[in-house]
Amino acid sequence: xxDIARHDGPREGVRPLFELAEDSADELDSxxxxxxxxxxxxGDEPVGHLQLVPGGRPDELELKNMAVTEEQQGSGIGRRLxxxxxxxxxxxxxxxxxxxxxxxxxxxxxxxxxxGFRMSAIERDVFVPANGYPEGTVVDGIVxxxxxxxxxxxxxxxxx
Ligand SMILES: CC(C)(COP(=O)(O)OP(=O)(O)OC[C@H]1O[C@@H](n2cnc3c(N)ncnc32)[C@H](O)[C@@H]1OP(=O)(O)O)[C@@H](O)C(=O)NCCC(=O)NCCS
Numbered sequence: 272x273x274d275i276a277r278h279d280g281p282r283e284g285v286r287p288l289f290e291l292a293e294d295s296a297d298e299l300d301s302x303x304x305x306x307x308x309x310x311x312x313x314g315d316e317p318v319g320h321l322q323l324v325p326g327g328r329p330d331e332l333e334l335k336n337m338a339v340t341e342e343q344q345g346s347g348i349g350r351r352l353x354x355x356x357x358x359x360x361x362x363x364x365x366x367x368x369x370x371x372x373x374x375x376x377x378x379x380x381x382x383x384x385x386x387g388f389r390m391s392a393i394e395r396d397v398f399v400p401a402n403g404y405p406e407g408t409v410v411d412g413i414v415x416x417x418x419x420x421x422x423x424x425x426x427x428x429x430x431x
Contacts, residue, residue, distance in 0.1 A: 273348055275355045278310040278320070285310060288320040291338035295403035302335055309355050311339070311348050318343045321352040323359065323368075330366040331422075353386045360425055369422045373398055375413035380421075388421035 278285060282303045288310075293299045306324030310317050319339035326333040334356060339348045360368055370388060372379045384390075397418040398404040408415040 273311050273313055273318070273351065275309055275311045275351060277359075278308040282308065285317055285320050288317060288338050288340070289322070289336050291340070292336050294398075294405060294408065297403035299336075306332075306335065307359065309352055309359070311352055313343070319348045319352055321356050323356055326367070326369050328367075330364065332360050332363070332365050332368050334368055334370040349382060350386050357423070357425060365425055367422050367424055369420060371397075371418045371420050373410060373415045374417040374419045375408075375410040375415040377411050377413075380419060383421050386423075388423045390419055391422050392420040394418040394420065 282289075285308065286299075286303065289299055289303055302322075302324065306322055309321045309323075311319035317340075319337070321337040322335045323332045324335045325331075334353070337349065337352060339352075357368065368388075369391075370383055371394070372383065374380075374393065380390075395417045398408065398415045400406050404415075
């Protein structure tokens with residue numbers, strides 16, 4: 272039985288989950304403490320997480336990092352984490368949730384579109400050594416360089 276709840280404890284305790292979705296330790300250090308984190312647990316064991324931080328605009332929240340442990344992937348936990356994040360966002364004055372992900376990772380692009388996000392923009396040359404990413408990472412045969420931004424409109428927009 273999977274339970275999803277806000278994580279109020281130290282973030283370092285769930286850092287291994289963040290590392291599943293972030294190849295740059297410097298980048299991770301810069302944001303791991305920010306925003307809200309939801310953690311999915313199977314019994315006592317953390318099996319997934321999702322972090323929401325303030326977005327680029329006042330009425331946006333960014334889904335900054337999320338992952339599900341390899342053994343539990345594909346069983347619907349990621350979808351449930353996104354639903355829980357939408358519920359949390361709807362209690363705030365938020366109109367839109369955004370997420371940025373590697374253009375090379377077609378699996379992630381499928382996931383985010385299956386849970387309701389739509390593509391909005393491409394940002395080139397983000398996952399490069401200057402930003403702390405290893406040179407020449409290849410995902411699904413594609414060199415990881417560019418970031419795809421997707422967003423999800425939250426209806427109805429609430430003003431709390
Ligand atoms: C991306 C991730 C969070 C998805 O979580 P998950 O629990 O495996 O996803 P779910 O089981 O809820 O899947 C929901 C839908 O997305 C699809 N999906 C999920 N991961 C997919 C993948 N890698 N390739 C293709 N489809 C995928 C599922 O097939 C399912 O589709 P369906 O509705 O047609 O059955 C998880 O695979 C993960 O942790 N990946 C490694 C870390 C990572 O890359 N995080 C994202 C960083 S931007």
